[in-house]
Amino acid sequence: MTRSTETNAVHAGRHDFRALGVHAAPLDLSSTYPIGDLDEAVASIDALAAGGAPRGNAIYARLHNPTVARFEGALAELEGTAESVAFASGMAALTACLLAASSQGKRHVVAVRPLYGGSDHLLASGLLGLVVDWVRPDDIAAAVRPDTGLVVIETPANPTLDLVDIRRAAAAAGSVPLLVDNTFATPILQRPAELGAALVLHSATKFLGGHGDVVGGVVATDEDWARTLRQVRVVTGGILHPLAAYLLLRGLPTLPMRVERAQETAIALAERLERHPAVERVLYPGKGSGADLVGSQMAGPGAILAFEPIGGFDGARAVLESLRIITPAVSLGSTDTLIQHPAGLTHRVVGEAAKSASGISAGLLRLSVGLEGVEDLWQDLETGLAMACALEPAGRPEAAFSG
Secondary structure (H helix, E strand, O other): OOOOHHHHHHHOOOOOHHHHOOOOOOOOOOOEOOOOOHHHHHHHHHHHHOOOOOOOOOOEOOOOOHHHHHHHHHHHHHHOOOEEEEEOOHHHHHHHHHHHHHOOOOOEEEEEOOOOHHHHHHHHHOOOOOEEEEEOHHHHHHHOOOOEEEEEEEOOOOOOOOOOOHHHHHHHHOOOOEEEEOOOOHHHHOOHHHHOOOEEEEEOOOOOOOOOOOOOEEEEEOHHHHHHHHHHHHHHOOEOOHHHHHHHHHHHHHHHHHHHHHHHHHHHHHHHHHHOOOEEEEEOOOOOOOHHHEOOOEOOOOOEEEEEEOOHHHHHHHHHHHOOOOEEOOOOOOOOOEEEOOOOOOOOOOOHHHHHHHOOOOOOEEEEOOOOOHHHHHHHHHHHHHHHHHHOOOOOOOOOOOO
């Protein structure tokens, strides 16, 4: 029987609870595991080093943890993939994907901007010895080479909410694996593996955790890629902490409700911001290019939007510093609404030319909508926009607005 996404979110990772006689996920904090049968332990070491599951004994927490494995199974079920592999952060997860690809002699990457600033910096820095071609979505096919190991996209993109057609990107990549950062959409609104992606990346810190109290990353993929990613994780030590896995498991059951509720508020705020005289532009999925992908590729526009108040950088700063309910902070996907300045914070490490080409202006603000009441959030934003308007010279429109 096919189960709804809401039911899967509640019951994923709980298949053995009745047999165990528990109602909450067991939390295993062991750093090491006593060895009884040496032959079994040796076989387990061999299996883990090859990217497989332990043979009865987990040996050591850097190699395997049952709570982490439970979260991995739950996330794979939500994304519709055979497996998933969890890491200590989203950046650790991306690094593992890049190392896994380059281990096959494929040191060329095709990437589409904008990406999360940390992802952009990792690719552009040369720290992993990769060669990266930055392209627009329509130019992916032309950029692919015999030594291309990955095509990397993020949709909706951070922070401009640009949308990329995943099916078209996968077709353009051909035999090259497509990695899709699905952090903004979550498996509630978008399932890239069903559209041709080989690797589905999440900063689990964000919506999957949902409460601002956990850092993690995860890659949903097939068995072969999962095996290679676990090999990388074993030698680099990037495994997710078991307490983080426990918190992520606790967050998954409410994921559909949180995303849908925050999305409802985000839609209302985007519409009001578009009509406000102190706002230069609003960026939100379903508006502008790629609008047709909302309702087809994505089940909805999501809970993240960006906007640019009048006054450029000074206007953005005035908005940030006047807010009392909305929290000025990086990150996203929490129960509370967060706002941040991409050009100065998350994308500070991205080159100026790349920021400009991607539409990341000095005045752009990114808003991650939480679960507060829409009227409370709007009143807070109106106060901030009035402050931005006050900076403008005489003759600019008044910031007062009702709606």
